Amino acid sequence: VEILRQHVPAPGPDVLAQYFDQRKILFRAPEYRKLQLLTLIPSDQANWIEVSDDDVKRTYEDHRDSFGSPERRQLQQMVYPSVEAARADADRIAGGTSFTDIAKQRGIADKDIELGTLTKNSIIDKAVADAAFALKEGETSAPVQGRFGVTLIHVVKVEPEKIRPLEEMAPEIKKSIATERAKTQILSVYDKIEDVRSEGHTLAEAAATLKLPSRSIELDRSGHDATGLPIKDLPDAQRLLAAAFSTEIGVDADPLKVQDGYVWYEVEGITPSHDRTLDEVKDKVEASWREDEIAKRLKDKAAQLMDKLKGGSSLAELAAADGLKVETISALKRGASAPPLSPAAADKLFVTPKDTAASADAEQPGDQVVFRVTDIVVPKTDMNSDDAKTISQTLTRSLSEDVFSQYIAQVEHEIGVTINGKAVSQAVSGNSNPASDDTDVNF
Numbered sequence: 449v450e451i452l453r454q455h456v457p458a459p460g461p462d463v464l465a466q467y468f469d470q471r472k473i474l475f476r477a478p479e480y481r482k483l484q485l486l487t488l489i490p491s492d493q494a495n496w497i498e499v500s501d502d503d504v505k506r507t508y509e510d511h512r513d514s515f516g517s518p519e520r521r522q523l524q525q526m527v528y529p530s531v532e533a534a535r536a537d538a539d540r541i542a543g544g545t546s547f548t549d550i551a552k553q554r555g556i557a558d559k560d561i562e563l564g565t566l567t568k569n570s571i572i573d574k575a576v577a578d579a580a581f582a583l584k585e586g587e588t589s590a591p592v593q594g595r596f597g598v599t600l601i602h603v604v605k606v607e608p609e610k611i612r613p614l615e616e617m618a619p620e621i622k623k624s625i626a627t628e629r630a631k632t633q634i635l636s637v638y639d640k641i642e643d644v645r646s647e648g649h650t651l652a653e654a655a656a657t658l659k660l661p662s663r664s665i666e667l668d669r670s671g672h673d674a675t676g677l678p679i680k681d682l683p684d685a686q687r688l689l690a691a692a693f694s695t696e697i698g699v700d701a702d703p704l705k706v707q708d709g710y711v712w713y714e715v716e717g718i719t720p721s722h723d724r725t726l727d728e729v730k731d732k733v734e735a736s737w738r739e740d741e742i743a744k745r746l747k748d749k750a751a752q753l754m755d756k757l758k759g760g761s762s763l764a765e766l767a768a769a770d771g772l773k774v775e776t777i778s779a780l781k782r783g784a785s786a787p788p789l790s791p792a793a794a795d796k797l798f799v800t801p802k803d804t805a806a807s808a809d810a811e812q813p814g815d816q817v818v819f820r821v822t823d824i825v826v827p828k829t830d831m832n833s834d835d836a837k838t839i840s841q842t843l844t845r846s847l848s849e850d851v852f853s854q855y856i857a858q859v860e861h862e863i864g865v866t867i868n869g870k871a872v873s874q875a876v877s878g879n880s881n882p883a884s885d886d887t888d889v890n891f
Contacts, residue, residue: 456745459737467737468726475729478668481693482717484651486662487683488637489709494626496661496668504621509615513569516611522604523563523580525549527597534591534598547602565607576601595737604614634709643711645700651714664716669693683711743814750807750816757805763820786810789819 459467468475480700485540508515524547525811528534537550551561563571571577580601589601637658644654655662655744667679671689682688684706693712703710726733753766777786785794793808800806800821810817830836860866 456741463522464730464733464737465726467740468729468733471733471736472723475724475733477719477722477724478670479676479693479721480666480668480717480719481715482664483698484655484662484664484714485649486641486655486660486712487709488641488660488711489683489707490627490630490634492709493630493637494623497626497629498614498691499622499625499629501618503625504618505614507625508617513618514612517565517609518569518611519581519609520565520567520607521580522565522607524551524561524602524604525563525576526549526554526556526561526600528591529597531591531593531598532657534600538590538600541600541602547588565605596806601863602630607683622660629706638703638710640824645712646752650698651712654712662682666717666719675880683707688713739814746814747815750818753818754805754807757818757820763818764806785811788815788817790817793817816829 471524472756475868498523506717526534526537528537540546548558548561551558568577568581573594575592576594579592580603583589583601583603583605585606587603588601594807603810617805637660637887640658640822641654641660645651646659652662652664654660665673665679667673667689669689670678671682671685672678677797687704687706687808688711691701691704697715697716697718699715700714703712746773756766757763763774766772775788777789780786780794780797782798785791788810789797790811793810796806797819800819802821802824805818805820807816807818809815831840
């Protein structure tokens, strides 16, 4: 393709004009509509709401842990029958005996003294949590009267908190606060917009009266502007476009409910679909002609190669003559493609006899692939293989569904009932979820 792209000459005026006349409908201008849009979405309205620095700071302090990771500690614990027993071991630890040595002397396995690496809030016993997070790394607590007995707590390691600073989080917090406040104002603003519109004002006038941002855009049914570029930030684009292209100029349409807000739209103008002149789309026409010409020449080239292969030439000889490359692809399975083969080429491959050449469309549009089937391996039937089991299960399910459908049809015919197939299917399949609608049996 790249070689041809460099060598295909530009079409002459007559060729281009003839090509355009034959495909004029492909270059027809779509219908365009000029819309006035007014969006009332909390995240957008938040841009107009003032949030004080004090509010930001208060929110930061109240939710500090959510702006990073809190301090965590790797803890060990031993439980004692009495305060005296715990105090005796605490004195020994203060004298130099390690926490783990005392655990071994008491016959406690290492895994039984490990509490894990925890945050303070994740420790259920408040007394234990307070004691553990009052120690320094490597220290052991005095006896602690916890909910589950007297304990000694040992801090193995301290992982300091990693909290993003207020200066870094301030913009995000301010946006979040403003958005939450905007949510509470949505219905009030909604009513104001509808009140102004009910007085006969256009959407643009309503926006100006209430000092709300609106915008005017011109687009086609696919959401592209006159230059063919997609228009960004269209709220719920699919529903909006469908609604806008099914109404007329000046119609007072109901707003669309989107996300947690609303979008008002008004058609201000319609430019009908129409034929373009060649001068308007000359660049596009020439580009289309070039792609078609390249594809045609590639097909002709593939046909020439096929003729030479039938005449006795090898793929290697033909490739060397044209500076191309021969690739070998092995273990291809029916129904699966691999580059540079397209799905259509893969299908053709499996109807091509061994030692026979063929050509087909390649994976990339416009490309052609010429191939020779060098070997065909028919796999042995192994009913225990995953593929065989899958086929068997699929066939069994299909047969069961056919028999079941025929049975239902016969019952309906013989005794004159209408059966809710969805509910019956759920019952037969053992699905514990109730049907979305009631089971109907009408006599």
